[in-house]
Amino acid sequence: MSLEIRVETAAAERLYGVCDYYDAESLLTEDERRVLGRLRDFLDREAKPLLADYWERGEFPAQLARPLIDLDLMEPAELTVHGPARGIYQGFRIFELARTDASLATWYTAQAGLFRTAIRVGASEEQQREWMPRVIDFSLKGVFSLTEPESGSDIAGGLSTTARRDPGGNGDTWILNGAKRWIGGASTADVLAVFARDVADGQVKAFLVDREAAGVTLEKIHRKTSLRMMQNAHITLDGVRVPESMRLHNVNSFKDVAAMLKAMRSDVAWIATGIQAGAFEAALRYVRERQQFGRPLGSFQLVQEKLARMLGNLTASLSLVVRLTEQQAHGVYRDQDSALAKMQSCLAMRETVALARELAGGNGITLESDVARFHADAEAVYSYEGTHEINALIVGRALTGESAFAR
Numbered sequence: 001m002s003l004e005i006r007v008e009t010a011a012a013e014r015l016y017g018v019c020d021y022y023d024a025e026s027l028l029t030e031d032e033r034r035v036l037g038r039l040r041d042f043l044d045r046e047a048k049p050l051l052a053d054y055w056e057r058g059e060f061p062a063q064l065a066r067p068l069i070d071l072d073l074m075e076p077a078e079l080t081v082h083g084p085a086r087g088i089y090q091g092f093r094i095f096e097l098a099r100t101d102a103s104l105a106t107w108y109t110a111q112a113g114l115f116r117t118a119i120r121v122g123a124s125e126e127q128q129r130e131w132m133p134r135v136i137d138f139s140l141k142g143v144f145s146l147t148e149p150e151s152g153s154d155i156a157g158g159l160s161t162t163a164r165r166d167p168g169g170n171g172d173t174w175i176l177n178g179a180k181r182w183i184g185g186a187s188t189a190d191v192l193a194v195f196a197r198d199v200a201d202g203q204v205k206a207f208l209v210d211r212e213a214a215g216v217t218l219e220k221i222h223r224k225t226s227l228r229m230m231q232n233a234h235i236t237l238d239g240v241r242v243p244e245s246m247r248l249h250n251v252n253s254f255k256d257v258a259a260m261l262k263a264m265r266s267d268v269a270w271i272a273t274g275i276q277a278g279a280f281e282a283a284l285r286y287v288r289e290r291q292q293f294g295r296p297l298g299s300f301q302l303v304q305e306k307l308a309r310m311l312g313n314l315t316a317s318l319s320l321v322v323r324l325t326e327q328q329a330h331g332v333y334r335d336q337d338s339a340l341a342k343m344q345s346c347l348a349m350r351e352t353v354a355l356a357r358e359l360a361g362g363n364g365i366t367l368e369s370d371v372a373r374f375h376a377d378a379e380a381v382y383s384y385e386g387t388h389e390i391n392a393l394i395v396g397r398a399l400t401g402e403s404a405f406a407r
């Protein structure tokens, strides 16, 4: 009972209320809070009513795409007068999206995180000048095509899509052959950032491939049980011709790809934290309303223990990602830092969503309660952009100096 009273007092004054127990949002400026508040209003009003239905149909609610883009969230004009939007704002933007729905967060992050990072890290200065403004306003939509049907965790050594300079040309055209799997958002992208191994030097290079180019085939991955709204594609590349001008000039080995993954994993840690917030809030609502034995579920000791455990997971994850984001802003940021955050926030997320589902009893497996959606979607987030084991191995290597990936 006392928990409920405290929650309502705090929640009335702050954007994130009890979900942000240690008040990390105090690090945001008023302008940043206002932009995030606009996003919150949009999600509550326009997105939430659609989620259960579209999740069940396995379709993305396309009508949300344009209005979400028009909210100008990536580099909002009002936050960029003196330079790029701050990392803490970018993190809370992901948190807010994921707190509503993991597919929406993944869809947005495919452009704002994965593709933007591919351009930021991989493109030359000249290419960035041309492309980056269009990435930010979504007029050039792209996706990150790394994983292959036969290579996921071992993609660094296993990547088998090939790039070969056209032997008949003057060296300014490449020919790509191979396949990519799980590529999120590919069906609505303009270009696919494809990673392929140069047959001449054996190194990994990256290319922006027109989605409609001859030789590109996209198939939707059906029958997913997680992130059902987000569309993932199996892509086949059969003799696809790409001009040298569309090669990302700063990607010359897998090390450059690893630099991208390092940046992107912290985004996923924010997604995992946002999912926990959404599941926790839904469970808290439920146990306040649902009565058993003539009393609200929230009044039982064992239920309160679960709420406290969920809040502990969420607060620890939020503290972790906030600190990681601060480190990133100061340029103190290593592979193992984002790997640890992705690993730990996802472990916590798995427990939090399972407890939320448990607290909602039988109703916790129907889409009528939000917890079912968060519970199912968490599984994909747990595995993408580096599984638990791979991130643990990155941390383990840093701790011991021994690489244990292939033992």
Ligand SMILES: Cc1cc2nc3c(=O)[nH]c(=O)nc-3n(C[C@H](O)[C@H](O)[C@H](O)COP(=O)(O)OP(=O)(O)OC[C@H]3O[C@@H](n4cnc5c(N)ncnc54)[C@H](O)[C@@H]3O)c2cc1C
Pocket (backbone or CB within 6 Å): 143, 144, 145, 146, 147, 151, 152, 153, 154, 181, 182, 183, 184, 227, 232, 380, 383, 384, 385, 386, 387, 388, 389, 390, 404, 405, 406, 407
């Ligand atoms: C919804 C979704 C969206 C995705 N979006 C994209 C995208 O946009 N772009 C993209 O390129 N990829 C994307 N991926 C791919 C994702 O990054 C891979 O699924 C992930 O890297 C794991 O690869 P895998 O699925 O092939 O699993 P595998 O590599 O086959 O691993 C299976 C299991 O074996 C374990 N394992 C593997 N190697 C070891 C080892 N050495 N030691 C211990 N355990 C090990 C793994 O941890 C895992 O538990 C997406 C995946 C999903 C599910």
